[in-house]
Amino acid sequence: MQQKTFQKINTLMAWLMFAIAAVVYGLTVEPTASLWDCPEFIACGYKLEIGHPPGAPVFMLVANLFAQFAKDPSQVALMVNLLSAFLSAGCIFFLFLTITHLARRCLLSEELRVKSEESDPLSIPQVITLEACGIVGALSYTFSDTFWFSAVEAEVYAFSSFLTALMFWLILKWEDEADEPGSDRWIILIAYITGLSIGVHLLCLLCLPAMSYVVYFRKTKRITRLGMLKTLVAGALLVAIILYGLIPGVVKIGGWAELLFTNVLHCPYNTGLICYITVLTCGLIYLYYKVKRRLAKLSLACVLMLLAGYSSYGVIFIRANANTPMCENAPGNIFSLGSYLNREQYGETPLLYGPAYCSELDYEQKGDYLVPKQKEGKAIYRPSADSTREEYEVIRHNIKYIYKDNMLFPRMHSSRHDKAYEQWMGGVKKKGNLPTTLENLRFFLSYQVNFMYWRYFLWNFVGRQNNIQGNGEVEHGNWITGISWIDNLLLGCDTSKLPSDLKENKGRNVFYGLPLLLGLVGLFWQYNRGNEGKRQFLMVLLLFVMTGLAIVVYLNQTPMQPRERDYAYAGSFYAFAIWIGLGVAALREEIRVKSEKHKVVLSVVVGLVGLAIPIQMASQTWDDHDRSGRYTCRDFGANYMESTQHEGNPIILSNGDNDTFPLWYNHEVEGFRTDTRTCNMEYLQTDWYIDQMKRPAYQSPALPISWQHKDYQEGKMEYVPVNIDSINIGNMVVSLKDKKGLYKSELIVLEMLMQADWKRPVYLSISVGSSVLPFLRDHLVLEGLAYRISPTATGKQVDVERLYENIMHRFRYGGLNRKGVYVDEDTKRLANTHQLIMSVLIDSLLQQADVKRALEVCRKWQKELPNVNVPYTEYALSMARCYYLTNHTEEADEIVNNLLRRSIEWLTWIETINRRRIGGSLHSRYEWMQTMLLTFSLADQFDRKEIMNKYRYQYENLIKKETD
Amino acid sequence: MKILLKKKLTSRKILMIACILILAGYVLMSGPGSTEKAFNPDIFSVRRIVIAPLLCLSGYILIIVGILKYKSISDNT
Structure with a gap:
């Protein structure tokens, strides 16, 4: 096949993948704002207000564009959600192109072509296999849990995934054209996109090290171990320089300029800033034209473009000065902007060296008192509160407390989380006032790496237990395979006795580990495809690690997070999807056939077999990602x-x-x-x-x-x-x-x-x-x-x-009475809160002997928050009591039966949990025990003998076990 | 090797137009804000939250076009 024809087919296929992803995400997008940060982002885009640090000005501008297509304000949220859907489809587009690019070079590298005596480099069976690789990899990622979650809501993660995919594809494009004179523009474009990505989310910086390897392998005359090490250091340094040098540095120098012009030269506010930006830009452009050497010119062009992208923060600065109603941290002056960009409100987490959670402060004598030792840091400037003067004043100095006990690589650092650390670890062995190195490592591996990363990875490619946030307990948020004997071992319980609540949980997605297996096959195959394969493997591995484990190290997360954090690692799942795609080529290559016709058929068959995996994934993940109709x-x-x-x-x-x-x-x-x-x-x-x-x-x-x-x-x-x-x-x-x-x-x-x-x-x-x-x-x-x-x-x-x-009359209930609507854990909790006040109302009305209206509330409850979407909790007992009092015995019995059945299911299953692991589930057991007791006592109160007899045996057994 | 070209390269022109668009956008976006005395509904005027961001965004996108038109570093662009 001709090269040109192949390119046409490949591009067509890529657009087909884009279309499929766009349709999938467009159909399942949330029609209004989503919990939690999305309302903030939508308001930021629509009305250019200021959200939480560090802000996302580029997201704001693009969201603003999409918001213009809304017919009326109620459609704005939908438009911004569609932005995420659209950009996610774009990410899939680039994923497809990336996979086929890499697969082609693996399949057809010069040395291996000679070995296998392929005469026509782009034969039909090979094209089929290549396209199948791209399709299977791209669709596996399309239907994966974490990516889909971010694709249907108005958050920055879809945009950031898109930019990462774009940047990675751009470097591969550069690699193709590296010898041509116009290839530099790809590098400059990458620098510009990097600058823009600062205005979306810093995650995009993490693909730079992988990209530096592409440059090294392409441009070096000889590949050496030392050279590879140097490239790794250079890539990491590049990220560090941008993250810790450029981003805060540009603003800091702006601060100096402001101090000079306003405090010393008595010019109005922001004169210094304007002069500084002009001098910086003109200076860099002048240097660019002055300098002769190609590499220096290229570097300057890149720096200029990076700053051009970064300049999008002008939106934040200007809008903060408008004093919009939502204006977090009010970054309207260069100093506040600096603290906004550095996310100073979230505090610092120590990385290499620092105190642990149990470290003691160092004290010193000051007169008659003992005060904690402090180190005075930098001065904090703000515009004078006195509006008649234009001057920056020092409002305070940064204070850092000095600790007596410090350690290397402290992983349990937060004193506010001391009990949480001890609970997770089951007690922490200490040496003096610090955890021992082994305990430190144990926490790092068991919590930060295993629980807060590998669990998410396995959710996406092996299976997910349910959509309830977990903190290590057996019943919530673990990864599973779908194969019962394995899951019994993994969770330490009898999964055949799962309560119906968990069995029917829409977030329960099982893939039987097939995507993981295919990905591993692809990984090993790539590694064994000669030098080309090994180079590719290193690149993809670096992307995988940088957007996965490296983030784990950097974040130094504490236990008891307010929500699951899988969205941060979408980049590493992208890298793994590349390997899943390559797995198809691996399977195809393992089988050898002689005749041409058989080769074509085999390619098609292997492609279809691979395609079964994303289709199976979709069958599981659709129901818990379809947010349509939910308001x-x-x-x-x-x-x-x-x-x-x-x-x-x-x-x-x-x-x-x-x-x-x-x-x-x-x-x-x-x-x-x-x-x-x-x-x-x-x-x-x-x-x-x-x-x-x-x-x-x-x-x-x-x-x-x-x-x-x-x-x-x-x-x-x-x-x-x-x-x-x-x-x-x-x-x-x-x-x-x-x-x-x-x-x-x-x-x-x-x-x-x-x-x-x-x-x-x-x-x-x-x-x-x-x-x-x-x-x-x-x-x-x-x-x-x-x-x-x-x-x-x-x-x-x-x-x-x-x-x-x-x-x-006033409240609305968000479409929760719609059949099949997806109710996730947070929505369910909010619905339960509504049910709580409904139960308070019913009880109050019954107290006033206003049974007529109490019954009306019950009807409203059943109508707006039906049990099929929002399962009964013990609040529903108020409703049952009202029904009994008004002789609606059947309806009351329905509630009582439901609660007794479910609490007994839960308690019976919790009994099967391994004694070693049952500690985390004691809370659930207590809650269901309470529900069971209260329900039983209500049934007793209204003499429901039939129901009581039905459940008496199990009830008494469980009570006995509890008191044993 | 320096190659002097008689015609101005379109890449530089495009980048300049992009800069002007972005600056124009920022200028249109600026203006007085709300104070303790009064809420200023002008902060949500069409000029400031529709036209200005569209200008800025088109400038930022035009930069991409400008970069793609960039021929070569060794040419005096």
């Missing part, structure tokens, strides 16, 4: 705000990111209830957020805070000791007896209540933990998904009328 993030966010009254511009206090973003989505994107204001308790500890609360937004007036910026500035009022017993706010007495001190956020809340003088309603979302604002807990009235802070309430009260109105 829960939007509706539930709206419900929190609808829990507040319509008059008086209410304020609602929320806990942190997760329960704030859905509300922000409703405000910023759909313009819903813009008379209310969401106030995030976590951010209320920072001065930039308090500044924002003091500005009006849409129809919501500024929050009643009388303090000035200089009062609550960073470093001031962080934690104030308290020595009074109570405060009077109007006629409400707030008890501070058990509080030793108040955090800034709590002080601001008290100030707000004081200034509002009960004229502006303040609500507390029910998602706020009970340890936050404990002194308000005796003054709350439940009106919906939020409590109103009320001066007249005693203890916790329920406003039955308001609660009824909200649940029955």
